[in-house]
Amino acid sequence: MSAPVAGDSGQPEPRAEPVAARFAAGDRIRVKDDWPERRGPCHIRTPHYLRGREGTVQAVLGAFPNPEDLAFARPAPLRVLYHVLFDQPPIWHEGTEGDTVLVEIFEHWLEPAATPAKEAA
Amino acid sequence: MSAPARPESIARLEKLVAALKAKGIVTEQEIADRQASTDRASPEIGARMVARAWLDPEWRALLLRDGAAAAEQMGVSMAGAPPLGVLEDKPGLHHLVVCTLCSCYPRAVLGYPPSWYKSFEYRSRAVREPRAVLAEWGTVLPPDTKIRVVDSTADYRWMVLPMRPAGTEGWSEDRLAALVTRDALVGVALPQVPLAAAAE
Known part of the structure:
Protein backbone atom coordinates (compact mmCIF):
# COMPACT_ATOMS: atom_id res chain seq x y z
CA MET A 1 0.00 0.00 0.00
CA SER A 2 1.39 3.35 -0.97
CA ALA A 3 1.45 6.07 1.64
CA PRO A 4 -1.74 8.10 1.55
CA VAL A 5 -1.14 11.66 0.53
CA ALA A 6 -3.20 14.76 0.05
CA GLY A 7 -5.42 14.89 -3.01
CA ASP A 8 -4.62 16.79 -6.19
CA SER A 9 -6.14 19.90 -4.76
CA GLY A 10 -3.83 19.82 -1.78
CA GLN A 11 -6.85 19.09 0.40
CA PRO A 12 -6.75 15.82 2.32
CA GLU A 13 -9.44 13.49 1.05
CA PRO A 14 -11.12 10.72 3.01
CA ARG A 15 -10.38 7.20 1.87
CA ALA A 16 -13.19 4.97 0.73
CA GLU A 17 -11.72 1.95 2.50
CA PRO A 18 -12.74 1.76 6.15
CA VAL A 19 -10.08 2.25 8.79
CA ALA A 20 -10.78 0.54 12.11
CA ALA A 21 -11.91 3.08 14.70
CA ARG A 22 -10.86 2.53 18.29
CA PHE A 23 -13.76 4.53 19.74
CA ALA A 24 -17.46 4.64 18.96
CA ALA A 25 -20.21 7.22 19.42
CA GLY A 26 -21.05 7.52 23.11
CA ASP A 27 -17.60 6.54 24.36
CA ARG A 28 -16.14 8.73 27.07
CA ILE A 29 -12.64 9.87 26.15
CA ARG A 30 -9.87 12.09 27.46
CA VAL A 31 -7.76 14.30 25.24
CA LYS A 32 -4.09 13.55 25.92
CA ASP A 33 -2.40 16.13 28.09
CA ASP A 34 0.50 16.31 25.66
CA TRP A 35 2.41 19.39 24.51
CA PRO A 36 4.44 18.58 21.38
CA GLU A 37 4.92 22.34 20.98
CA ARG A 38 7.47 22.13 23.79
CA ARG A 39 9.51 19.50 21.95
CA GLY A 40 10.08 21.26 18.66
CA PRO A 41 8.45 22.45 15.44
CA CYS A 42 5.07 20.85 14.87
CA HIS A 43 1.63 21.37 13.37
CA ILE A 44 -1.07 20.27 15.83
CA ARG A 45 -4.81 20.49 15.19
CA THR A 46 -5.82 19.71 18.77
CA PRO A 47 -6.66 23.00 20.52
CA HIS A 48 -4.67 23.81 23.67
CA TYR A 49 -7.84 24.38 25.68
CA LEU A 50 -8.85 20.74 25.31
CA ARG A 51 -5.61 19.06 26.36
CA GLY A 52 -6.39 16.78 29.31
CA ARG A 53 -10.17 17.37 29.05
CA GLU A 54 -12.78 14.63 29.05
CA GLY A 55 -15.57 14.46 26.52
CA THR A 56 -17.90 12.12 24.66
CA VAL A 57 -17.47 10.83 21.12
CA GLN A 58 -20.41 12.10 19.09
CA ALA A 59 -19.47 10.64 15.71
CA VAL A 60 -16.71 8.98 13.74
CA LEU A 61 -16.06 11.37 10.85
CA GLY A 62 -13.80 9.17 8.73
CA ALA A 63 -10.07 8.74 8.23
CA PHE A 64 -7.77 11.46 6.94
CA PRO A 65 -4.02 11.80 6.37
CA ASN A 66 -2.40 12.99 9.57
CA PRO A 67 -2.05 16.78 9.27
CA GLU A 68 0.92 16.67 11.64
CA ASP A 69 2.85 14.93 8.85
CA LEU A 70 1.22 16.67 5.88
CA ALA A 71 2.40 20.02 7.21
CA PHE A 72 6.01 18.86 6.87
CA ALA A 73 5.54 17.02 3.55
CA ARG A 74 6.16 13.67 5.26
CA PRO A 75 4.23 10.51 4.30
CA ALA A 76 0.97 10.93 6.21
CA PRO A 77 -0.73 7.79 7.53
CA LEU A 78 -4.51 7.83 7.80
CA ARG A 79 -5.89 8.69 11.22
CA VAL A 80 -9.48 8.30 12.32
CA LEU A 81 -11.12 11.65 12.99
CA TYR A 82 -13.84 12.00 15.63
CA HIS A 83 -16.39 14.62 16.53
CA VAL A 84 -16.05 14.95 20.28
CA LEU A 85 -18.47 16.84 22.54
CA PHE A 86 -17.29 18.65 25.68
CA ASP A 87 -19.22 20.44 28.41
CA GLN A 88 -18.22 24.06 27.96
CA PRO A 89 -18.28 25.60 31.48
CA PRO A 90 -15.65 23.28 33.05
CA ILE A 91 -13.13 24.23 30.36
CA TRP A 92 -13.16 27.89 31.26
CA HIS A 93 -14.56 27.80 34.80
CA GLU A 94 -17.34 30.06 33.56
CA GLY A 95 -20.25 29.89 31.18
CA THR A 96 -23.75 28.50 31.09
CA GLU A 97 -24.65 25.02 32.26
CA GLY A 98 -25.61 22.87 29.30
CA ASP A 99 -23.55 24.76 26.70
CA THR A 100 -21.13 22.53 24.83
CA VAL A 101 -18.16 22.58 22.46
CA LEU A 102 -17.97 20.13 19.56
CA VAL A 103 -14.51 19.58 18.08
CA GLU A 104 -12.79 17.38 15.48
CA ILE A 105 -9.98 15.42 17.12
CA PHE A 106 -7.74 12.70 15.68
CA GLU A 107 -7.60 9.28 17.31
CA HIS A 108 -3.97 9.43 18.39
CA TRP A 109 -4.91 12.33 20.64
CA LEU A 110 -7.60 10.35 22.48
CA GLU A 111 -7.49 7.87 25.34
CA PRO A 112 -10.29 6.26 27.35
CA ALA A 113 -11.66 8.60 30.03
CA ALA A 114 -11.01 7.90 33.68
CA THR A 115 -14.63 8.60 34.58
CA PRO A 116 -17.50 6.57 33.14
CA ALA A 117 -20.30 7.96 31.03
CA LYS A 118 -22.73 10.22 32.79
CA GLU A 119 -26.19 8.80 33.34
CA ALA A 120 -28.85 10.37 31.17
CA ALA A 121 -27.89 14.02 31.35
CA MET B 1 -10.08 43.78 -1.35
CA ASP B 39 -15.30 33.68 -7.02
CA ARG B 40 -18.71 32.16 -7.82
CA ALA B 41 -19.18 30.79 -4.31
CA SER B 42 -21.27 33.05 -2.10
CA PRO B 43 -23.60 32.80 0.90
CA GLU B 44 -26.51 32.68 -1.56
CA ILE B 45 -25.60 29.04 -2.21
CA GLY B 46 -25.79 28.16 1.48
CA ALA B 47 -29.02 30.14 1.81
CA ARG B 48 -30.62 28.17 -1.03
CA MET B 49 -29.53 24.92 0.60
CA VAL B 50 -31.19 25.97 3.86
CA ALA B 51 -34.40 27.13 2.20
CA ARG B 52 -34.67 23.88 0.30
CA ALA B 53 -34.10 21.90 3.49
CA TRP B 54 -36.98 23.80 5.10
CA LEU B 55 -39.28 22.75 2.26
CA ASP B 56 -38.12 19.27 1.28
CA PRO B 57 -37.68 16.69 4.09
CA GLU B 58 -35.96 14.18 1.83
CA TRP B 59 -33.39 16.70 0.71
CA ARG B 60 -32.97 17.87 4.29
CA ALA B 61 -32.06 14.31 5.26
CA LEU B 62 -29.45 14.17 2.48
CA LEU B 63 -28.05 17.56 3.53
CA LEU B 64 -27.59 16.39 7.11
CA ARG B 65 -26.15 13.03 6.07
CA ASP B 66 -23.72 14.29 3.42
CA GLY B 67 -23.50 18.03 2.90
CA ALA B 68 -21.10 17.74 -0.04
CA ALA B 69 -23.43 15.37 -1.91
CA ALA B 70 -26.31 17.76 -1.29
CA ALA B 71 -24.26 20.69 -2.57
CA GLU B 72 -23.33 18.71 -5.69
CA GLN B 73 -27.02 18.06 -6.29
CA MET B 74 -27.53 21.82 -6.34
CA GLY B 75 -24.86 22.17 -9.00
CA VAL B 76 -21.99 23.19 -6.72
CA SER B 77 -18.72 21.50 -7.68
CA MET B 78 -17.25 20.03 -4.51
CA ALA B 79 -14.35 18.33 -6.29
CA GLY B 80 -11.25 18.83 -4.19
CA ALA B 81 -13.22 20.61 -1.47
CA PRO B 82 -13.18 19.32 2.11
CA PRO B 83 -16.21 17.31 3.28
CA LEU B 84 -19.13 19.55 4.28
CA GLY B 85 -20.89 18.90 7.58
CA VAL B 86 -24.24 20.50 8.35
CA LEU B 87 -25.25 21.33 11.93
CA GLU B 88 -28.98 21.13 12.58
CA ASP B 89 -30.41 23.72 14.96
CA LYS B 90 -33.37 22.39 16.94
CA PRO B 91 -35.66 23.78 19.60
CA GLY B 92 -33.31 24.19 22.58
CA LEU B 93 -30.07 23.83 20.61
CA HIS B 94 -28.19 26.52 18.67
CA HIS B 95 -24.90 25.99 16.81
CA LEU B 96 -22.11 28.55 16.43
CA VAL B 97 -19.17 27.86 14.11
CA VAL B 98 -15.63 29.07 14.73
CA CYS B 99 -12.12 27.97 13.82
CA THR B 100 -9.92 28.75 16.80
CA LEU B 101 -6.75 27.48 15.11
CA CYS B 102 -6.97 29.38 11.84
CA SER B 103 -10.00 30.32 9.74
CA CYS B 104 -11.54 27.10 8.33
CA TYR B 105 -14.82 28.08 6.69
CA PRO B 106 -17.14 26.31 4.24
CA ARG B 107 -15.97 28.40 1.29
CA ALA B 108 -17.45 26.11 -1.35
CA VAL B 109 -20.97 27.05 -0.24
CA LEU B 110 -20.44 30.38 1.58
CA GLY B 111 -17.65 32.04 -0.39
CA TYR B 112 -14.91 34.05 1.28
CA PRO B 113 -15.07 34.32 5.06
CA PRO B 114 -15.73 37.80 6.43
CA SER B 115 -12.77 39.45 8.12
CA TRP B 116 -14.33 39.24 11.59
CA TYR B 117 -14.51 35.44 11.26
CA LYS B 118 -10.72 35.39 10.88
CA SER B 119 -10.10 37.92 13.66
CA PHE B 120 -8.24 36.91 16.80
CA GLU B 121 -11.09 38.36 18.86
CA TYR B 122 -13.85 36.22 17.32
CA ARG B 123 -11.71 33.08 17.29
CA SER B 124 -10.79 33.36 20.95
CA ARG B 125 -14.09 34.66 22.31
CA ALA B 126 -16.60 32.50 20.40
CA VAL B 127 -15.34 29.38 22.07
CA ARG B 128 -15.05 30.87 25.54
CA GLU B 129 -17.94 33.33 25.86
CA PRO B 130 -20.33 32.54 22.99
CA ARG B 131 -23.27 34.16 24.76
CA ALA B 132 -21.45 37.47 25.08
CA VAL B 133 -20.49 37.29 21.40
CA LEU B 134 -24.09 36.62 20.33
CA ALA B 135 -25.35 39.42 22.58
CA GLU B 136 -22.99 41.89 20.89
CA TRP B 137 -24.37 40.70 17.55
CA GLY B 138 -27.85 41.49 18.83
CA THR B 139 -28.76 37.85 18.45
CA VAL B 140 -31.40 36.78 20.94
CA LEU B 141 -31.91 33.04 21.31
CA PRO B 142 -35.21 31.59 22.45
CA PRO B 143 -35.26 30.98 26.22
CA ASP B 144 -33.69 27.73 27.46
CA THR B 145 -31.59 27.35 24.32
CA LYS B 146 -28.21 25.66 24.78
CA ILE B 147 -25.30 26.79 22.64
CA ARG B 148 -23.06 24.29 20.92
CA VAL B 149 -19.87 25.92 19.67
CA VAL B 150 -18.38 23.94 16.81
CA ASP B 151 -14.63 24.49 16.63
CA SER B 152 -13.62 23.63 13.08
CA THR B 153 -10.18 22.17 13.74
CA ALA B 154 -9.56 19.57 11.06
CA ASP B 155 -10.75 18.17 7.75
CA TYR B 156 -14.44 19.04 7.74
CA ARG B 157 -16.05 22.37 7.05
CA TRP B 158 -19.24 23.20 8.91
CA MET B 159 -22.34 25.24 8.17
CA VAL B 160 -25.45 25.74 10.28
CA LEU B 161 -28.95 24.73 9.24
CA PRO B 162 -30.99 27.24 11.25
CA MET B 163 -34.61 26.70 12.23
CA ARG B 164 -37.26 28.07 9.90
CA PRO B 165 -38.73 31.23 11.44
CA ALA B 166 -42.39 31.33 12.38
CA GLY B 167 -44.63 33.33 10.07
CA THR B 168 -43.14 31.96 6.86
CA GLU B 169 -45.79 29.34 6.13
CA GLY B 170 -46.46 28.98 2.43
CA TRP B 171 -43.38 30.98 1.40
CA SER B 172 -41.48 30.05 -1.77
CA GLU B 173 -37.92 28.76 -1.75
CA ASP B 174 -36.66 32.10 -3.13
CA ARG B 175 -38.46 34.08 -0.47
CA LEU B 176 -37.19 31.81 2.29
CA ALA B 177 -33.63 31.89 0.97
CA ALA B 178 -33.66 35.69 1.17
CA LEU B 179 -34.05 35.39 4.95
CA VAL B 180 -30.85 33.36 5.36
CA THR B 181 -27.86 35.65 5.71
CA ARG B 182 -24.19 34.73 5.69
CA ASP B 183 -24.08 35.34 9.43
CA ALA B 184 -26.98 32.94 10.03
CA LEU B 185 -25.09 30.21 8.18
CA VAL B 186 -22.37 30.19 10.84
CA GLY B 187 -24.76 30.85 13.72
CA VAL B 188 -23.91 34.38 14.83
CA ALA B 189 -27.37 35.50 13.69
CA LEU B 190 -30.81 33.96 13.22
CA PRO B 191 -32.98 34.21 10.11
CA GLN B 192 -35.35 37.12 10.71
CA VAL B 193 -38.70 37.77 9.11
CA PRO B 194 -38.82 41.48 8.14
CA LEU B 195 -41.40 43.43 10.14
CA ALA B 196 -43.30 44.38 6.99
CA ALA B 197 -43.67 40.73 5.98
CA ALA B 198 -44.58 39.70 9.51
CA ALA B 199 -47.39 42.26 9.54
CA GLU B 200 -48.98 40.85 6.38
Whole structure:
Protein backbone atom coordinates (compact mmCIF):
# COMPACT_ATOMS: atom_id res chain seq x y z
CA MET A 1 0.00 0.00 0.00
CA SER A 2 1.39 3.35 -0.97
CA ALA A 3 1.45 6.07 1.64
CA PRO A 4 -1.74 8.10 1.55
CA VAL A 5 -1.14 11.66 0.53
CA ALA A 6 -3.20 14.76 0.05
CA GLY A 7 -5.42 14.89 -3.01
CA ASP A 8 -4.62 16.79 -6.19
CA SER A 9 -6.14 19.90 -4.76
CA GLY A 10 -3.83 19.82 -1.78
CA GLN A 11 -6.85 19.09 0.40
CA PRO A 12 -6.75 15.82 2.32
CA GLU A 13 -9.44 13.49 1.05
CA PRO A 14 -11.12 10.72 3.01
CA ARG A 15 -10.38 7.20 1.87
CA ALA A 16 -13.19 4.97 0.73
CA GLU A 17 -11.72 1.95 2.50
CA PRO A 18 -12.74 1.76 6.15
CA VAL A 19 -10.08 2.25 8.79
CA ALA A 20 -10.78 0.54 12.11
CA ALA A 21 -11.91 3.08 14.70
CA ARG A 22 -10.86 2.53 18.29
CA PHE A 23 -13.76 4.53 19.74
CA ALA A 24 -17.46 4.64 18.96
CA ALA A 25 -20.21 7.22 19.42
CA GLY A 26 -21.05 7.52 23.11
CA ASP A 27 -17.60 6.54 24.36
CA ARG A 28 -16.14 8.73 27.07
CA ILE A 29 -12.64 9.87 26.15
CA ARG A 30 -9.87 12.09 27.46
CA VAL A 31 -7.76 14.30 25.24
CA LYS A 32 -4.09 13.55 25.92
CA ASP A 33 -2.40 16.13 28.09
CA ASP A 34 0.50 16.31 25.66
CA TRP A 35 2.41 19.39 24.51
CA PRO A 36 4.44 18.58 21.38
CA GLU A 37 4.92 22.34 20.98
CA ARG A 38 7.47 22.13 23.79
CA ARG A 39 9.51 19.50 21.95
CA GLY A 40 10.08 21.26 18.66
CA PRO A 41 8.45 22.45 15.44
CA CYS A 42 5.07 20.85 14.87
CA HIS A 43 1.63 21.37 13.37
CA ILE A 44 -1.07 20.27 15.83
CA ARG A 45 -4.81 20.49 15.19
CA THR A 46 -5.82 19.71 18.77
CA PRO A 47 -6.66 23.00 20.52
CA HIS A 48 -4.67 23.81 23.67
CA TYR A 49 -7.84 24.38 25.68
CA LEU A 50 -8.85 20.74 25.31
CA ARG A 51 -5.61 19.06 26.36
CA GLY A 52 -6.39 16.78 29.31
CA ARG A 53 -10.17 17.37 29.05
CA GLU A 54 -12.78 14.63 29.05
CA GLY A 55 -15.57 14.46 26.52
CA THR A 56 -17.90 12.12 24.66
CA VAL A 57 -17.47 10.83 21.12
CA GLN A 58 -20.41 12.10 19.09
CA ALA A 59 -19.47 10.64 15.71
CA VAL A 60 -16.71 8.98 13.74
CA LEU A 61 -16.06 11.37 10.85
CA GLY A 62 -13.80 9.17 8.73
CA ALA A 63 -10.07 8.74 8.23
CA PHE A 64 -7.77 11.46 6.94
CA PRO A 65 -4.02 11.80 6.37
CA ASN A 66 -2.40 12.99 9.57
CA PRO A 67 -2.05 16.78 9.27
CA GLU A 68 0.92 16.67 11.64
CA ASP A 69 2.85 14.93 8.85
CA LEU A 70 1.22 16.67 5.88
CA ALA A 71 2.40 20.02 7.21
CA PHE A 72 6.01 18.86 6.87
CA ALA A 73 5.54 17.02 3.55
CA ARG A 74 6.16 13.67 5.26
CA PRO A 75 4.23 10.51 4.30
CA ALA A 76 0.97 10.93 6.21
CA PRO A 77 -0.73 7.79 7.53
CA LEU A 78 -4.51 7.83 7.80
CA ARG A 79 -5.89 8.69 11.22
CA VAL A 80 -9.48 8.30 12.32
CA LEU A 81 -11.12 11.65 12.99
CA TYR A 82 -13.84 12.00 15.63
CA HIS A 83 -16.39 14.62 16.53
CA VAL A 84 -16.05 14.95 20.28
CA LEU A 85 -18.47 16.84 22.54
CA PHE A 86 -17.29 18.65 25.68
CA ASP A 87 -19.22 20.44 28.41
CA GLN A 88 -18.22 24.06 27.96
CA PRO A 89 -18.28 25.60 31.48
CA PRO A 90 -15.65 23.28 33.05
CA ILE A 91 -13.13 24.23 30.36
CA TRP A 92 -13.16 27.89 31.26
CA HIS A 93 -14.56 27.80 34.80
CA GLU A 94 -17.34 30.06 33.56
CA GLY A 95 -20.25 29.89 31.18
CA THR A 96 -23.75 28.50 31.09
CA GLU A 97 -24.65 25.02 32.26
CA GLY A 98 -25.61 22.87 29.30
CA ASP A 99 -23.55 24.76 26.70
CA THR A 100 -21.13 22.53 24.83
CA VAL A 101 -18.16 22.58 22.46
CA LEU A 102 -17.97 20.13 19.56
CA VAL A 103 -14.51 19.58 18.08
CA GLU A 104 -12.79 17.38 15.48
CA ILE A 105 -9.98 15.42 17.12
CA PHE A 106 -7.74 12.70 15.68
CA GLU A 107 -7.60 9.28 17.31
CA HIS A 108 -3.97 9.43 18.39
CA TRP A 109 -4.91 12.33 20.64
CA LEU A 110 -7.60 10.35 22.48
CA GLU A 111 -7.49 7.87 25.34
CA PRO A 112 -10.29 6.26 27.35
CA ALA A 113 -11.66 8.60 30.03
CA ALA A 114 -11.01 7.90 33.68
CA THR A 115 -14.63 8.60 34.58
CA PRO A 116 -17.50 6.57 33.14
CA ALA A 117 -20.30 7.96 31.03
CA LYS A 118 -22.73 10.22 32.79
CA GLU A 119 -26.19 8.80 33.34
CA ALA A 120 -28.85 10.37 31.17
CA ALA A 121 -27.89 14.02 31.35
CA MET B 1 -10.08 43.78 -1.35
CA SER B 2 -6.79 44.61 0.38
CA ALA B 3 -3.57 46.45 -0.43
CA PRO B 4 -2.41 46.05 -4.04
CA ALA B 5 0.00 43.15 -4.59
CA ARG B 6 3.65 44.18 -4.48
CA PRO B 7 5.86 43.41 -7.50
CA GLU B 8 7.97 40.97 -5.44
CA SER B 9 4.83 39.11 -4.37
CA ILE B 10 3.72 38.80 -7.97
CA ALA B 11 7.18 37.60 -9.02
CA ARG B 12 7.12 34.97 -6.27
CA LEU B 13 3.65 33.84 -7.30
CA GLU B 14 4.72 33.53 -10.93
CA LYS B 15 7.71 31.40 -9.92
CA LEU B 16 5.48 29.17 -7.81
CA VAL B 17 3.00 28.68 -10.64
CA ALA B 18 5.85 27.94 -13.06
CA ALA B 19 7.27 25.33 -10.66
CA LEU B 20 3.85 23.68 -10.17
CA LYS B 21 3.36 23.54 -13.94
CA ALA B 22 6.87 22.18 -14.55
CA LYS B 23 6.28 19.40 -12.02
CA GLY B 24 2.91 18.58 -13.59
CA ILE B 25 1.09 19.27 -10.32
CA VAL B 26 -1.37 21.79 -11.70
CA THR B 27 -2.19 23.39 -15.03
CA GLU B 28 -2.95 27.01 -15.79
CA GLN B 29 -6.49 25.93 -16.70
CA GLU B 30 -7.01 24.22 -13.33
CA ILE B 31 -5.88 27.35 -11.54
CA ALA B 32 -8.26 29.45 -13.63
CA ASP B 33 -11.13 27.02 -12.97
CA ARG B 34 -10.53 27.08 -9.24
CA GLN B 35 -10.37 30.86 -9.24
CA ALA B 36 -13.67 31.01 -11.11
CA SER B 37 -15.44 28.56 -8.77
CA THR B 38 -14.04 30.35 -5.70
CA ASP B 39 -15.30 33.68 -7.02
CA ARG B 40 -18.71 32.16 -7.82
CA ALA B 41 -19.18 30.79 -4.31
CA SER B 42 -21.27 33.05 -2.10
CA PRO B 43 -23.60 32.80 0.90
CA GLU B 44 -26.51 32.68 -1.56
CA ILE B 45 -25.60 29.04 -2.21
CA GLY B 46 -25.79 28.16 1.48
CA ALA B 47 -29.02 30.14 1.81
CA ARG B 48 -30.62 28.17 -1.03
CA MET B 49 -29.53 24.92 0.60
CA VAL B 50 -31.19 25.97 3.86
CA ALA B 51 -34.40 27.13 2.20
CA ARG B 52 -34.67 23.88 0.30
CA ALA B 53 -34.10 21.90 3.49
CA TRP B 54 -36.98 23.80 5.10
CA LEU B 55 -39.28 22.75 2.26
CA ASP B 56 -38.12 19.27 1.28
CA PRO B 57 -37.68 16.69 4.09
CA GLU B 58 -35.96 14.18 1.83
CA TRP B 59 -33.39 16.70 0.71
CA ARG B 60 -32.97 17.87 4.29
CA ALA B 61 -32.06 14.31 5.26
CA LEU B 62 -29.45 14.17 2.48
CA LEU B 63 -28.05 17.56 3.53
CA LEU B 64 -27.59 16.39 7.11
CA ARG B 65 -26.15 13.03 6.07
CA ASP B 66 -23.72 14.29 3.42
CA GLY B 67 -23.50 18.03 2.90
CA ALA B 68 -21.10 17.74 -0.04
CA ALA B 69 -23.43 15.37 -1.91
CA ALA B 70 -26.31 17.76 -1.29
CA ALA B 71 -24.26 20.69 -2.57
CA GLU B 72 -23.33 18.71 -5.69
CA GLN B 73 -27.02 18.06 -6.29
CA MET B 74 -27.53 21.82 -6.34
CA GLY B 75 -24.86 22.17 -9.00
CA VAL B 76 -21.99 23.19 -6.72
CA SER B 77 -18.72 21.50 -7.68
CA MET B 78 -17.25 20.03 -4.51
CA ALA B 79 -14.35 18.33 -6.29
CA GLY B 80 -11.25 18.83 -4.19
CA ALA B 81 -13.22 20.61 -1.47
CA PRO B 82 -13.18 19.32 2.11
CA PRO B 83 -16.21 17.31 3.28
CA LEU B 84 -19.13 19.55 4.28
CA GLY B 85 -20.89 18.90 7.58
CA VAL B 86 -24.24 20.50 8.35
CA LEU B 87 -25.25 21.33 11.93
CA GLU B 88 -28.98 21.13 12.58
CA ASP B 89 -30.41 23.72 14.96
CA LYS B 90 -33.37 22.39 16.94
CA PRO B 91 -35.66 23.78 19.60
CA GLY B 92 -33.31 24.19 22.58
CA LEU B 93 -30.07 23.83 20.61
CA HIS B 94 -28.19 26.52 18.67
CA HIS B 95 -24.90 25.99 16.81
CA LEU B 96 -22.11 28.55 16.43
CA VAL B 97 -19.17 27.86 14.11
CA VAL B 98 -15.63 29.07 14.73
CA CYS B 99 -12.12 27.97 13.82
CA THR B 100 -9.92 28.75 16.80
CA LEU B 101 -6.75 27.48 15.11
CA CYS B 102 -6.97 29.38 11.84
CA SER B 103 -10.00 30.32 9.74
CA CYS B 104 -11.54 27.10 8.33
CA TYR B 105 -14.82 28.08 6.69
CA PRO B 106 -17.14 26.31 4.24
CA ARG B 107 -15.97 28.40 1.29
CA ALA B 108 -17.45 26.11 -1.35
CA VAL B 109 -20.97 27.05 -0.24
CA LEU B 110 -20.44 30.38 1.58
CA GLY B 111 -17.65 32.04 -0.39
CA TYR B 112 -14.91 34.05 1.28
CA PRO B 113 -15.07 34.32 5.06
CA PRO B 114 -15.73 37.80 6.43
CA SER B 115 -12.77 39.45 8.12
CA TRP B 116 -14.33 39.24 11.59
CA TYR B 117 -14.51 35.44 11.26
CA LYS B 118 -10.72 35.39 10.88
CA SER B 119 -10.10 37.92 13.66
CA PHE B 120 -8.24 36.91 16.80
CA GLU B 121 -11.09 38.36 18.86
CA TYR B 122 -13.85 36.22 17.32
CA ARG B 123 -11.71 33.08 17.29
CA SER B 124 -10.79 33.36 20.95
CA ARG B 125 -14.09 34.66 22.31
CA ALA B 126 -16.60 32.50 20.40
CA VAL B 127 -15.34 29.38 22.07
CA ARG B 128 -15.05 30.87 25.54
CA GLU B 129 -17.94 33.33 25.86
CA PRO B 130 -20.33 32.54 22.99
CA ARG B 131 -23.27 34.16 24.76
CA ALA B 132 -21.45 37.47 25.08
CA VAL B 133 -20.49 37.29 21.40
CA LEU B 134 -24.09 36.62 20.33
CA ALA B 135 -25.35 39.42 22.58
CA GLU B 136 -22.99 41.89 20.89
CA TRP B 137 -24.37 40.70 17.55
CA GLY B 138 -27.85 41.49 18.83
CA THR B 139 -28.76 37.85 18.45
CA VAL B 140 -31.40 36.78 20.94
CA LEU B 141 -31.91 33.04 21.31
CA PRO B 142 -35.21 31.59 22.45
CA PRO B 143 -35.26 30.98 26.22
CA ASP B 144 -33.69 27.73 27.46
CA THR B 145 -31.59 27.35 24.32
CA LYS B 146 -28.21 25.66 24.78
CA ILE B 147 -25.30 26.79 22.64
CA ARG B 148 -23.06 24.29 20.92
CA VAL B 149 -19.87 25.92 19.67
CA VAL B 150 -18.38 23.94 16.81
CA ASP B 151 -14.63 24.49 16.63
CA SER B 152 -13.62 23.63 13.08
CA THR B 153 -10.18 22.17 13.74
CA ALA B 154 -9.56 19.57 11.06
CA ASP B 155 -10.75 18.17 7.75
CA TYR B 156 -14.44 19.04 7.74
CA ARG B 157 -16.05 22.37 7.05
CA TRP B 158 -19.24 23.20 8.91
CA MET B 159 -22.34 25.24 8.17
CA VAL B 160 -25.45 25.74 10.28
CA LEU B 161 -28.95 24.73 9.24
CA PRO B 162 -30.99 27.24 11.25
CA MET B 163 -34.61 26.70 12.23
CA ARG B 164 -37.26 28.07 9.90
CA PRO B 165 -38.73 31.23 11.44
CA ALA B 166 -42.39 31.33 12.38
CA GLY B 167 -44.63 33.33 10.07
CA THR B 168 -43.14 31.96 6.86
CA GLU B 169 -45.79 29.34 6.13
CA GLY B 170 -46.46 28.98 2.43
CA TRP B 171 -43.38 30.98 1.40
CA SER B 172 -41.48 30.05 -1.77
CA GLU B 173 -37.92 28.76 -1.75
CA ASP B 174 -36.66 32.10 -3.13
CA ARG B 175 -38.46 34.08 -0.47
CA LEU B 176 -37.19 31.81 2.29
CA ALA B 177 -33.63 31.89 0.97
CA ALA B 178 -33.66 35.69 1.17
CA LEU B 179 -34.05 35.39 4.95
CA VAL B 180 -30.85 33.36 5.36
CA THR B 181 -27.86 35.65 5.71
CA ARG B 182 -24.19 34.73 5.69
CA ASP B 183 -24.08 35.34 9.43
CA ALA B 184 -26.98 32.94 10.03
CA LEU B 185 -25.09 30.21 8.18
CA VAL B 186 -22.37 30.19 10.84
CA GLY B 187 -24.76 30.85 13.72
CA VAL B 188 -23.91 34.38 14.83
CA ALA B 189 -27.37 35.50 13.69
CA LEU B 190 -30.81 33.96 13.22
CA PRO B 191 -32.98 34.21 10.11
CA GLN B 192 -35.35 37.12 10.71
CA VAL B 193 -38.70 37.77 9.11
CA PRO B 194 -38.82 41.48 8.14
CA LEU B 195 -41.40 43.43 10.14
CA ALA B 196 -43.30 44.38 6.99
CA ALA B 197 -43.67 40.73 5.98
CA ALA B 198 -44.58 39.70 9.51
CA ALA B 199 -47.39 42.26 9.54
CA GLU B 200 -48.98 40.85 6.38
